[in-house]
Amino acid sequence: MAGITTFLDQSQMPNRSQEQKVFDNLVAYVFQNFPKWGREVNESLGAFNAALAGGAYALPYMFDTGTADTDPGPGKLRLSSATQNTATVMRLDLTAGGQDYTTLIDTMDGSTSTIKGSIRLVKQGDMSKWLTFDVTARAAPSGYRNLTVVCTDSSSPNPFAAGDALMLFFQRNGDRGQAGANGVLMLASATVTTAVANIDFLNVFTADYDKYTIELQGFSGNENIAIQLAAGGAVNAATTYPYALSGNAINSGGTRFVINSGVGGSGVYTLEVRNVNSTSRVCAISSRGIYGDSTQGYNFSFECYCQTIGIKSGFRILGNPSFASGTVRVFGHRNS
Numbered sequence: 663m664a665g666i667t668t669f670l671d672q673s674q675m676p677n678r679s680q681e682q683k684v685f686d687n688l689v690a691y692v693f694q695n696f697p698k699w700g701r702e703v704n705e706s707l708g709a710f711n712a713a714l715a716g717g718a719y720a721l722p723y724m725f726d727t728g729t730a731d732t733d734p735g736p737g738k739l740r741l742s743s744a745t746q747n748t749a750t751v752m753r754l755d756l757t758a759g760g761q762d763y764t765t766l767i768d769t770m771d772g773s774t775s776t777i778k779g780s781i782r783l784v785k786q787g788d789m790s791k792w793l794t795f796d797v798t799a800r801a802a803p804s805g806y807r808n809l810t811v812v813c814t815d816s817s818s819p820n821p822f823a824a825g826d827a828l829m830l831f832f833q834r835n836g837d838r839g840q841a842g843a844n845g846v847l848m849l850a851s852a853t854v855t856t857a858v859a860n861i862d863f864l865n866v867f868t869a870d871y872d873k874y875t876i877e878l879q880g881f882s883g884n885e886n887i888a889i890q891l892a893a894g895g896a897v898n899a900a901t902t903y904p905y906a907l908s909g910n911a912i913n914s915g916g917t918r919f920v921i922n923s924g925v926g927g928s929g930v931y932t933l934e935v936r937n938v939n940s941t942s943r944v945c946a947i948s949s950r951g952i953y954g955d956s957t958q959g960y961n962f963s964f965e966c967y968c969q970t971i972g973i974k975s976g977f978r979i980l981g982n983p984s985f986a987s988g989t990v991r992v993f994g995h996r997n998s
Contacts, residue, residue: 668699701760719766719832721758722786727824733806739830747793747816752781752809758830767807770832771800779834781811783822786829791821797832846875851991857984863992864892864976867938871994876933878921878979879989886982888918889933891945891974898970903947905966918980919966921949938974945974 669675669692676688726740734740736757741749756764771778778797785791799810822828850866867874881887890897903919904912921931931951938945944967952961968974979990 666699666702668695668702697760719830721763721766721830721832723754723758723828723830725822725824725826725828731803731808733803739828744820746820746822747813748819749795749813750811752795752811754807754809754830756806768800768802770797770807770809770834773835775835777835779832780814781809781833782831784829784831785822786827790817791826792817793821845996847994847996849874849992849994851989853989854985854987857986859981859984861979861985861990862892862976863990864895864897864978866976866992867935867974868994869939870996872937872939872997873995874935874938875993875995876935876977876979877989877991877993878931878933879991881931881981881985881988886920887922887931888920888980888982889947890918890978890980891935891947891968892976892978893970893972893974895975897978902969903966904969905964907962907964915966915969919947919949919964921964922951922962935974935977941972944968944971 674688674691676685676692678685680688722737723739724737726734726738727744728734728740729742729744731742731751731753734753734755736755737759738755740753742751742753743749754767756762756767773779776798778799781795781797783793783795793816794814795809795811796814797809797811801808801810849871850863852861852863854861876889878887890899891901892898899917901917902915903917904915905919906912921933931949933950934948936946937943946965946967948966949964950962979985
């Protein structure tokens with residue numbers, strides 16, 4: 663940004679010592695250049711505020727109290743909720759302070775990190791009124807942009823009124839580091855604190871990983887914990903899972919693979935799921951566990967395969983009848 667250049671040439675300024683025609687032409691010049699001067703002032707103010715805030719971008723907006731998924735109007739932004747600090751979407755017009763910021767706004771989701779960056783909205787002239795958000799995604803409807811956001815803090819539930827002049831500060835996060843060629847990465851987790859029948863990870867498998875480790879901790883051993891695989895994001899409850907216990911002969915199995923023997927007490931279970939990306943070979947599951955109580959303990963190993971051949975997208979952990987508590991963690995072993 664070059665700064666303010668308009669009205670700095672004294673020879674272009676009108677004064678009463680000039681001939682009427684010259685004076686009239688210069689007055690017209692002044693009025694013609696007021697919009698340019700205003701844009702340069704706004705840009706300079708944005709750069710100044712960005713420097714004070716330590717952020718990369720600062721854009722001036724007018725607050726619109728609407729919540730509908732429509733263009734808020736030139737130079738305006740709106741939030742998806744009437745209670746401002748519960749909003750999940752921020753709607754930005756592509757212009758701010760009379761300038762088109764389409765290219766800049768479209769970089770706000772450029773980071774490969776899950777959280778793309780952070781936004782701080784502050785009322786101009788009253789910095790005691792503000793909201794902060796994490797940005798996780800961007801959508802591009804015609805004429806405006808929708809940013810998926812999570813409010814991280816606020817000065818009050820509704821700090822802004824209709825027509826308030828705001829300054830939007832945006833700070834982009836860095837890119838996520840690349841996993842090693844044979845790295846292991848935790849892909850997902852879930853902790854149960856109230857009773858549920860199923861714990862679903864139906865789309866956790868990808869082509870980047872062909873082997874997965876699933877850890878279950880804190881579940882009671884008599885809950886008959888089982889697993890079913892999913893394809894295309896949906897569980898196929900009709901699939902048969904032939905299984906063997908500790909290397910014994912294969913049993914006919916059922917529509918779920920039971921990964922413990924139903925003995926009481928607390929347990930820790932580890933599953934390995936292999937060959938999820940093949941369209942011609944079976945997907946294999948092995949389960950190891952230790953469970954017990956104050957008087958006795960057990961360890962065991964089960965193996966099974968999925969009788970339905972095809973690419974698998976994820977899995978479901980089932981309780982019988984439900985889980986009261988426990989944690990599931992899913993790790994992917996990156997393909998070499």
